[in-house]
Amino acid sequence: MYDFHPKLQTPICKKLGIDYPIIQTGMGWVSTSKLTAATSATGAIGFLATATQTFSEMKTSVREIQELTDNPFGINVRTDSPDIEERLNWAIKAGVKVVSFAQAPKPEMVKKLSDSGIVTIPTIAARRHAEKVAEWGVDAVIAQGQEGGGHTGEVPTAVLIPQVTKAIDIPVFAAGGITDGRGLVAALAWGAQGIAMGTRFLLSDESDVPIKIKQAYFEAVVTDTIRTQSIDGVPQRVINTGMVQNLERNRYLKFPRAAKNALKFRQATNTSFLDLLREAIAMKKNQEMTWAQIALAANAPMLTKATMVNGNYEIGIMPTGVGLGVIESAPTVLEIIEEIMAEASQCLRDLTASEEKN
Ligand SMILES: Cc1cc2nc3c(=O)[nH]c(=O)nc-3n(C[C@H](O)[C@H](O)[C@H](O)COP(=O)(O)O)c2cc1C
Incomplete structure (x- = not known):
């Protein structure tokens, strides 16, 4: 890429072996091998979503990325997967360089990966979490x-x-609502070394989200999202669709009705009863939720899949950042990165120029 402002090449770029301080985050059902490889090929870094993949799908996707690009990429893992140990062992051997986590990692996990030379980058949402994972050596x-x-x-x-x-x-x-070059400069001003974006990449040419669903994102404005616990018990930002409003109204359902709804969704999403039960038991083990909440929540990944992969708009579970309100098209990832780098460079030059004038 052409001449961008030297301040944009931050120290983490060298550590990760990338040219641009931009992460395309792991997004369940969305950041496929195609999107991840396309992002990494630009010189930024993509993360494959493996939390919604079987182990065998994960292996296939990692190999696909490795065939498409020699550049570094990461995988986003679900830390409570029953086979997480096996997955990480395989990833280490397969030459994966960077790992991010769909939930908080465990200290042993961080140590194991670091000891194998893998870069670990968890997502945190509060200062105390950041301090904790920093102590663990991420x-x-x-x-x-x-x-x-x-x-x-x-x-x-x-x-x-x-x-x-x-x-x-x-x-x-x-991360969080960032979509453009000025957002990157703001991040640097706040002391960050780069930006991580989900929604911006979800709305790219290489994202296989069905066009009907992308259209719903384009049409939504910044106030059309909601941070809700009614989908799986954990606060999640999604487009505020009729389905989500319905779930919000039924948040305190008693178990029999919740279970009835769960079974109804199961049919709509083609999930086997066994898979539903497995998900429910794993959730009960890991989270403080009532069985009524669990009954609905166990279906959540499948509801998201039905929307984001199968294009079933009526199911209407569309995770998103508020940034969707300023995104109007789905350019290629290369165009997205080039525009961000150019805008950030110009913004930095303008800021310095006005400093010199004063
Ligand atoms: C459709 C979608 C699916 C997501 N799935 C995951 C996931 O599987 N694992 C994870 O760590 N984060 C997941 N996230 C969060 C993103 O990785 C990222 O942190 C977030 O989108 C950043 O905010 P932004 O969308 O405003 O850029 C998801 C986000 C979206 C929009």
């Missing part, structure tokens, strides 16, 4: 403000990022 964090898509915390991006960069000494990627 290499960097993605600090995600509440404006971000999918599961998200409650501290706004503009408050969280400077708070976290002051609290820890490792590199921080800023």
